Amino acid sequence: MNTDQKDQWLYTISSKRKLIDLNFKEIWRYKDLLILFVKRDITTLYKQTILGPLWYLIQPLFTSVVFTLVFNNLGAIKTEGIPPLLFNLAGITAWNYFKQCLSGTSSTFKKNANIFGKVYFPRVIMPISIIISNLLKFSIQVVIFVGFYIYYVSIGKDIQPSSTLWLFPVYIIVMALLGLGVGMIISSLTTKYRDITVLVGFALQLLMYMSAVPYPVSEAKKKFPEMVATLVEYNPLTQVIEGFRHMLLGIGEFNLIGFLYTLGISIILFILGLIIFNKTEKTFIDTV
Secondary structure, eight states: OOOTOOOOOOOOOOOOOOOSOHHHHHHHHHHHHHHHHHHHHHHHHTTTTTSSHHHHHHHHHHHHHIIIIIIIIEEEEEEETTTTHHHHHHHHHHHHHHHHHHHHHHHHHHTHHHHHHOOOOOOOEEEEEEEEHHHHHHHHHHHHHHHHHHHHHHHHHOOOOOGGGGGGHHHHHOOOOOHHHHHHHHHHHTOOHHHHHHHHHHHHHHHHHHTTTSHHHHHHHHOOOOHHHHHHHHHHHHHHHHHHHHHHOOOOOHHHHHHHHHHHHHHHHHHHOOOOHHHHTTGGGGTT
C-alpha cells in the first residue's frame, strides 16, 4: 500500500468560506432535512390548539373585517370601486406572507442554537425551510381570497384581474427574498444585540401602515403630508402590495420602474443578508 497516498474525504467542514456562498449542491444533499424542517414548522405551530389550521383562515379574515370597519367605514378611505373587504384581504394576504417570512427567519440563530451547536448541516437550510413552510399558509389565505372574489363577482361587482397576473409567482419570490434577506440580517444582529428582538414586532406593525396595506397609494397622496406620502410610495413593500392588488383586482396602474426597483432592492437585501448570515454562523455560538 502506498503510504504517500492521501485520503479522499467525502466532506470538508471549514470556517473558510466564500463571501457569498449559497451551495445549492450541499443544500440538495440535505434536501431530506429541509423537508423535515418544513414538516416540523407546519405541524408544530398549531399542534396544541383547538382550531389548528383554521387559524390560517381566521386571522386574515378578522383583520380584513377590522380594517374595513376602521379605515373604510370610520375613516372613509376609498378603495377605487373595489369592495373594501376584498381590497383589504388582498393587501393582508400579501403582507402576511412577508411578515411571517421575516419574523420566522429573524430568530434563526437564537431559536436553533442548541441544534447548531451539536450537529453540522448547511445553516441556511433553516431560514429556507421557514420560507417554504409559509407558502402553505399563504396558499390557504389565497384560497380564502379567491372564495370572496368569486362571491363578489357572482353578485355583479365589476372585478377582473389585470394582464399582469402572470407576474404572480414573481411577486411571491420578491416577498420571499425581502423577508429572507431582512430576516437573516436581523437574526445575525440579535446574536449580539438582544434588544432588536423586542423591536421586530413593533417595527413590523409600523411597517405595515407604511406599506399601504389598509389603504391605496392614491389615498396616501391625497391625505398624507408630502414627505410621508413619498416614503410610502417608495417603500419596496408598497410596490409589492400595490402590484398584488393590481394583478388580482385590476385597480391602479402597473409601474414597471417601481417593479424593477423593488426586484432590485429584494435581490440586494437577500445577497447582503446571505453575506452577514454566513459570516455570523462561524462565531455566533460564542455569543448566543
